[in-house]
Amino acid sequence: MVPYFYIRCMAINYLNQTLRILALFVLVFAILFFGRTVLIALTFGAVLAMLLLPVCQWLQRKGVSNGLASTLSVVALLVLVGAVITLLQYQLSGLVEDLSKIEERVGELVAGLKSYVKQHFGISHQEQQKIIKEQQGSGMGKVAGIVTGLLGSMAGIMVDAILVLVYTFLFIFFRGHFKQFLLRLFKPENRETTREVLQNAGKVTQSYLGGLGLMIVMLWVMYGIGFTIAGVKNALFFAVLCGILELVPFAGNITGTSITVLMALAQSGDTKVVIGVIITYGLVQLIQTYLLEPLVVGDRLNINPLFTILIIVIGEAVWGIPGMVLAVPLLGIFKIICDNAEPLHDIGFLIGPPKEKKGEEGNFLTRLFKKSK
Known part of the structure; x- marks a missing residue:
């Protein structure tokens, strides 16, 4: 009777703890979703x-005051972003000059598509044109709404950038x-651990984003060549x-290459x-996966x-x-916090990579296709 009662209490306690964790996660995601405008x-x-x-x-070690060093750091970021925008604008001006040729080429592609539809589906050119005009007529209001929304979005982006x-x-x-505020939230005996968590979180973020930035520059060079x-x-x-779209993992590089393929078709139509x-994309992905990511980015986040x-x-669903x-x-x-907070150790273990045996370290894909001994 006693063991049964003990097991039942343990099960209820475990269930209550699990429900509390789930409720906490739901609350966090609700706050993130509804507060996304600010957050x-x-x-x-x-x-x-x-x-x-x-x-x-580094600037402060050179004798610069905190206020001036903070300002110069933000100015350095602005200069870097401005340089990239200027480079894109310079290249975009050359692209705009070829718009007439691109438009002509797109017209040829559309004409070929119409001929294909006529041959395979039996819809004449006149019927196709009629359908297109009907769709254009019914969509004028939508186009005006899209343009208005786009202008509003641009204004919002500018405000968000300043913020x-x-x-x-x-x-x-x-x-x-x-x-100091974060340290004051914890008991004195836990403040050293909290200080270590804050330091490690900053180092991991700097290491990951710095390595990602260096890899993007290398991708610019390889894609350019x-x-x-x-x-x-x-x-x-x-x-x-x-390279910039590489900031969006997995989907970004495919999107950028697809845009390049479509524009190459529109510009020249040369197969x-x-x-x-496509060959460039394949080679760059091989170099990125097996050389750049292990050496430059590495397993900095250990996820x-x-x-x-x-x-x-989840990030796309919550914040786009x-x-x-x-x-x-x-x-x-979050994983660093889990690794240092005892109640969250199991979650940190779950989202971390599997522990490798000695001699099995390396790229994830290399380990994936490696023959088991």
Whole structure:
């Protein structure tokens, strides 16, 4: 009777603890979803502050005051972003000059598509044109709404960008104050562990984002060389685009390459150029997967690939594209917290990579296809 009562109490206690954890996760995701208007810019500011912190600390070691060092760190970020935008704008101006040729080529592709539809589905050119006009007529209101929404989105992006810069500066400038506040939330005997968690979270974020930035620059170079050899016009623009889209894991590089293939078809229609773009993409992905990621980025976040994909999907569902960009570094920070908080050790173990035997370290794909001994 006593063992039965004891087991029942243990089961109820475990169930209550599980329900509390699930309720906490539901509450957190509800706050993230309904508070996304405020939290997205705030989170970007915090992550960028972690990234720029070494720059600020280096300036302070050179004798620069905290306020000026924080300002110069944000200015350095602005200069870097401005340089990339200027480069894209320069390449985009050349792309705009070819718009008439691209439009002509698109017209040829559309004419070929109409002929294909006529031959295989028996719909004449006149009927196709009538259907297109009907769709255009019924969609004029939608187009006007889309344009209005796009202008509103651009204005919102500008406001969010300014907010992110302000948040970044304030997080860097008041970092000591915020750190003391977090330490005061815990008991004195736990403050050393908390300080270690904060330090490790900052290091992991800096390491991951710094390595990712260096890898993107290398991708710019490789894509630029490959697209130029393939004969893509404005190759540098598409190389930079493919590299920047790498910020969105998994989907970004495929999207950038698909855009490049479509534009290559619209510009020249030469099959050799398209094949060259696809070959470039394949070679770059091989180099990125087996060389750049292990050496430059590495397993900085120490996360299981399953949960990397899962958190990206969740991030997109909660915050959209910004969520996909922020999801992986935030999961890395969460894992550090789990590894140092005893009640969350099991969750940290779950989202971490499997423990490898000696001599089995290396790239995930290499281990995946490696023969078992």
